[in-house]
Each structure stands twice: as structure tokens, then as C-alpha cells.
Amino acid sequence: MAMEEASRPWRYEQVAERLAEAMAAGTLRPGDRLPSVRQLSLRERVSISTVLQAYLHLESLGLVETRPQSGHYVRRRERPRPEEPRVSRPPTTAKPPSNSALVARVYRAARDERMVQLGAAVPAPELLPGPRLHRDMVMLSRQRPDAIGYDMPPGCLELRRQVARRALDWGCSLSPDDFITTCGATEAVYLSLAAVARAGDTVAIESPAYYGTLQAMELLGLRALELPSHPRHGLELDALETALDKRRVAAVLVVPSFSNPLGACMPEENRARLVAMLARREIPLIEDDLYGDLHHGLERARTCKSFDREGLVLLCGSVSKTLAPGFRVGWVAPGRFQERLELLKFAHTVATPTLPQLVVARFLASGGYDKHLRTLRRRLASQVERMTEAICEHFPEGTRVSRPSGGSLLWVELPPTVDALVLHARALEAGISIAPGHIFSAQPRYTNCIRLNCGQAWSPRLEAAMATLGSLARTLA
Ligand SMILES: Cc1ncc(COP(=O)(O)O)c(C=O)c1O
Structure with missing residues (x-):
């Protein structure tokens, strides 16, 4: 019973979700003013603090902005979202994969912990309940x-x-x-x-x-x-x-x-x-x-x-x-x-x-676990959003980016002239690890694609890494 209680979404999440749905459907458009905290609390029959929490949640997802003395607004994107990758069209022949050596080479090169790790698909340790798990282990x-x-x-x-x-x-x-x-x-x-x-x-x-x-x-x-x-x-x-x-x-x-x-x-x-x-x-x-x-x-x-x-x-x-x-x-x-x-x-x-x-x-x-998941999901969603924005800002024109509704990964399709293995090598020299598209197929495909992990909390260091990666990609485009 305790588990069922815990897995039910919080009221603030339900309120936030309804607003997010209205935004996705276009009922609420970028720049629109959202109901005041009081109005929303009356409309949704929830407390003022629940509404504030809902707005905070939407803010962390990058969907809402707060203007001092004025209220909450649907956030305007500075740039339109990039297009999504096209539906893949792999060859219709079955092939035995033979990528293991390349995968090992790619990941061996990125082992240095000082690197900005955008290659491996893992959440940053700060997002995980390490201290609690270690205590329980002892x-x-x-x-x-x-x-x-x-x-x-x-x-x-x-x-x-x-x-x-x-x-x-x-x-x-x-x-x-x-x-x-x-x-x-x-x-x-x-x-x-x-x-x-x-x-x-x-x-x-x-x-x-x-x-x-x-x-x-x-x-x-x-x-x-x-x-x-x-x-x-x-x-x-x-x-x-x-x-x-x-x-x-x-x-x-x-x-x-x-x-x-x-x-x-x-x-x-x-x-x-x-x-x-x-x-x-x-x-x-x-x-x-x-x-x-x-x-x-x-x-x-x-x-x-x-x-x-x-x-x-x-x-x-x-x-x-x-x-x-x-x-x-x-x-x-x-x-x-x-x-x-x-x-x-x-x-x-x-x-x-x-x-x-x-x-x-x-x-x-x-x-x-449910409480931990709620926080983790919120953090990952907002990190995916920030990374997408950074791609819009820094990557070459014609870049396409996936729009995941979960997880922490972005699939980035760069202009066809970009060789992801060359980009991978140059990024490593600049202290950034990425996953080149080559390793995601048994066929010689996705050579102009990269996978980025959004498991790290947004920071000036990450912002600088995304700017560097974008400029490296632009020189190859
Ligand atoms: C789709 C998928 N399956 C399996 C794994 C491996 O997971 P585990 O660490 O539990 O072995 C990964 C790791 O990134 C993955 O992305």
C-alpha cells in the first residue's frame, strides 16, 4: 500500500502536466501569461504552495519563465526547435555486427575522468542516491x-x-x-x-x-x-x-x-x-x-x-x-x-x-525509490532541454536533433559532410567525450551522427563544452 501511495504523482505534478499539455497542444502559446497563483489554486482546488511548486517544476523543465512583479509566462524559445532526424532507412540485408573493437577504442580514449563526459549513457553520480546506498551496504x-x-x-x-x-x-x-x-x-x-x-x-x-x-x-x-x-x-x-x-x-x-x-x-x-x-x-x-x-x-x-x-x-x-x-x-x-x-x-x-x-x-x-525517480526525471528532462538549446545555439545549420520524451540521450544528425569519428577525435583533444554514430549500426551508417548524454547537471563548464563541440562540428560541416 505504501508503495502504491508513493508511486502516485504528486498534486503539483498533475497541475504542471495539465499546463504542459495545453502548451504542447498550442492552447497556451509562447509568451502567453499563465493564470496567477491564486487563480490557479482556485481553479485546480489546490493550495497556493502546490501551484508554486507546479510553476517551479515547469520552470525547471524550461517551459515557463517567471517575470518579477509580473507573473508566470510560457517561455519563448530563442530559436525554433531543430528538425528531428528522419526515419532511418537501413539496408534490408542482415549482417553480423563487428563493431566491438571500434567501441572499445572509442571508450578507452574517453577514460580520463577530467573529460566532459557526454559519451557514456549514465546519470551523473550527484543525481543518484550514492550515500544512502553506501550506508545500506555497510x-x-x-x-x-x-x-x-x-x-x-x-x-x-x-x-x-x-x-x-x-x-x-x-x-x-x-x-x-x-x-x-x-x-x-x-x-x-x-x-x-x-x-x-x-x-x-x-x-x-x-x-x-x-x-x-x-x-x-x-x-x-x-x-x-x-x-x-x-x-x-x-x-x-x-x-x-x-x-x-x-x-x-x-x-x-x-x-x-x-x-x-x-x-x-x-x-x-x-x-x-x-x-x-x-x-x-x-x-x-x-x-x-x-x-x-x-x-x-x-x-x-x-x-x-x-x-x-x-x-x-x-x-x-x-x-x-x-x-x-x-x-x-x-x-x-x-x-x-x-x-x-x-x-x-x-x-x-x-x-x-x-x-x-x-x-x-x-x-x-x-x-x-519513487521520490528519487521523480527528482531524477525532472532533472533529466530539464537537462535534455538545456542541451537541446545549446545545440540550437552552437551547432551547424542543418543539424537535426531527437526529441525524447524520457531518458537522457540526444541523437544528433549533423550535416552529411561531418565525419563523426573525426569529430570524436577532435573533441577528445579538447577534453570532451562523445559517442560517434558509427558504433550504433552493424552497417557503415550514421557516420555523420553523434549521441550525447544529458546526464550531467547544466553548468558553465558544460555550456563551454557544448560551444566548443559546436564550433568543431561547424569546421567539419
Ligand atoms: C539499451 C541498453 N541496454 C542495456 C544497457 C546496459 O545496461 P546495464 O548497465 O544494466 O548492463 C544499456 C546501457 O547503456 C542500454 O542503453
Whole structure:
């Protein structure tokens, strides 16, 4: 019950969301004066402090500005939003990925902690509850001397209980027995691929795709069939259906909520259609829901798993983007592949480290997770907005930028003459790490694109880095 209470949006968020919707619909336009605090409090039947909090929230999202002695106004953008990237059109041939060496080179070069880190997709440590998690780690290491032992698959029961409770928010009715804990989503996805496909098989994925998925496929000897993807809605289902009619596909792997790198969020009706389409053909769906909790709006999207009646969806997740990437705590709900997954987990890493799982379970049980998420989401939404503005200001004309409704990633399509690997090298010399588009496809594509992480709090240092990056891109355009 405490958990249900905690997961309900605050009143101020509901008020803010209604105003944000009116702005998105054009009912409230840039420069319009918003109702006074008193008017809004009467209209919404909420307290003055709730209205003030709602306005503060909208301000932090960059949607509202406060003019002293005058009131609150819909913020005018100094520049119009850049266009979004076009729907991707990858070749229709499946290819074995071979990017691992390039990925390793790109990330090895960016290891220097003094760099402005725009390359890795992680929230800044200040946004995560590190001190609290460390305290719990010390406490649990005293209370649970057994935690130095192996925690055999399916893994920590306390954690599986908590994740199963949270699954209600994802539209799923799952029990702790439906989950296996893993070393991050990386292992969950890897084991899922290994469970449903064999070397030489083809797996259909979004394009551009998370390079870690491509690496897992490379290791397993799988072929990647990259499919057209919409910058806001993700995988194009008509293209998938056509592909499935033509060739044998062993599995489909998607990141339906705030994909990496596009930040796309698949509409609910598409999720239902995808699950039904695959169920008819008995094709497993690997759903990587790593970013599902990081929606900028009020509602968390239902998972594809919530539409699954056949046990064909393998749902993967972790706490890497919300609590502690270094804990390596993840999970998979593998549906009908449970037994195979459990066997593979044992063969792969025997067990998931015990203590971090206990710490995460305790944090989830405390109810503090929802409060933490609310703040994290708000911060990420405002950071995405600020970074977008900086791109508008500094990057070359013709640059296109994604408009994610969750997560912390921006996909930036630069003019065609820009080679993202050259930009990456020059940015490194200037102390800035970025992720070049090359690593997000098994094909020679996205060579003029970069992915930027908006996990860092906005600061003069970040502003200067974005100005430098923009000017480097302009010299290559
Ligand atoms: C889509 C996606 N899946 C999986 C991972 C890996 O997550 P984890 O750190 O939980 O292994 C990432 C990390 O960036 C990701 O973006």
C-alpha cells in the first residue's frame, strides 16, 4: 500500500502536466501569461504552495519563465526547435555486427575522468542516491554475513519480490518466481539472445541500435537485421512485418521506452500490435526496458510484456540508469524460456553478487525509490532541454536533433559532410567525450551522427563544452 501511495504523482505534478499539455497542444502559446497563483489554486482546488511548486517544476523543465512583479509566462524559445532526424532507412540485408573493437577504442580514449563526459549513457553520480546506498551496504554487510556466499539462480528473493511488485506499474502481473537476477541488463540481454537464437541466426533490431546489443550479437555469432525506426515512435512495424514475411527471424529485440540512441518511445498500440504479430509467428521478443522508469511526463508506458499471453516476451531491466550502474544489478523475466535462462545464467556467471542485490531490494522496499525517480526525471528532462538549446545555439545549420520524451540521450544528425569519428577525435583533444554514430549500426551508417548524454547537471563548464563541440562540428560541416 505504501508503495502504491508513493508511486502516485504528486498534486503539483498533475497541475504542471495539465499546463504542459495545453502548451504542447498550442492552447497556451509562447509568451502567453499563465493564470496567477491564486487563480490557479482556485481553479485546480489546490493550495497556493502546490501551484508554486507546479510553476517551479515547469520552470525547471524550461517551459515557463517567471517575470518579477509580473507573473508566470510560457517561455519563448530563442530559436525554433531543430528538425528531428528522419526515419532511418537501413539496408534490408542482415549482417553480423563487428563493431566491438571500434567501441572499445572509442571508450578507452574517453577514460580520463577530467573529460566532459557526454559519451557514456549514465546519470551523473550527484543525481543518484550514492550515500544512502553506501550506508545500506555497510549496514547489510553486518546484518547478513551470509551475503559473501554464492546467490544461486534465480537469485536474491528479496530483490525479485521487489521487482515483481514494481512490475505492477509496468502493467504486468508477475511473481518473484518469474524473475532471474543478472549482472545488469547487459547480461539479461545476452542470456536472452543466447536462449532464443543460435550462431548464424538473424535477430531483428531497431536502427540505430545500442552498441552493446550489437556487441552481444557479435559475440554470439548472430546476424543483425536492422529495421527502419522513427525518431519518436521507434521500430516501424510495417517494415518488420514485411521482413518477417520474407525471411526467417529467430527473435526481435527492442528498447520500446526511450531507446538508445534515438530516445524513441513506442506507442502503446504499437506495443500491442508487435506482441500480437510475433505471437502469431511464435517469434520471441526480447524487451530491453532499461529506461522505462525515466519518462519525463507523468505516465510510465506499459511494457510489451504486459500484452504477452504466450510467454514469448523476455523482459530485461536493471537499476543502472536509476540507482547504481556499478552495482551491476539487473533481471530478466524470460517467460517460457525460464528454465533455459536459469541454466545459461549458471553457466555464464554462476551468480549475481549478493550484497548489491540486497541493497537495491532494501531501497526499493523503503518506498524512497519513487521520490528519487521523480527528482531524477525532472532533472533529466530539464537537462535534455538545456542541451537541446545549446545545440540550437552552437551547432551547424542543418543539424537535426531527437526529441525524447524520457531518458537522457540526444541523437544528433549533423550535416552529411561531418565525419563523426573525426569529430570524436577532435573533441577528445579538447577534453570532451562523445559517442560517434558509427558504433550504433552493424552497417557503415550514421557516420555523420553523434549521441550525447544529458546526464550531467547544466553548468558553465558544460555550456563551454557544448560551444566548443559546436564550433568543431561547424569546421567539419
Ligand atoms: C539499451 C541498453 N541496454 C542495456 C544497457 C546496459 O545496461 P546495464 O548497465 O544494466 O548492463 C544499456 C546501457 O547503456 C542500454 O542503453
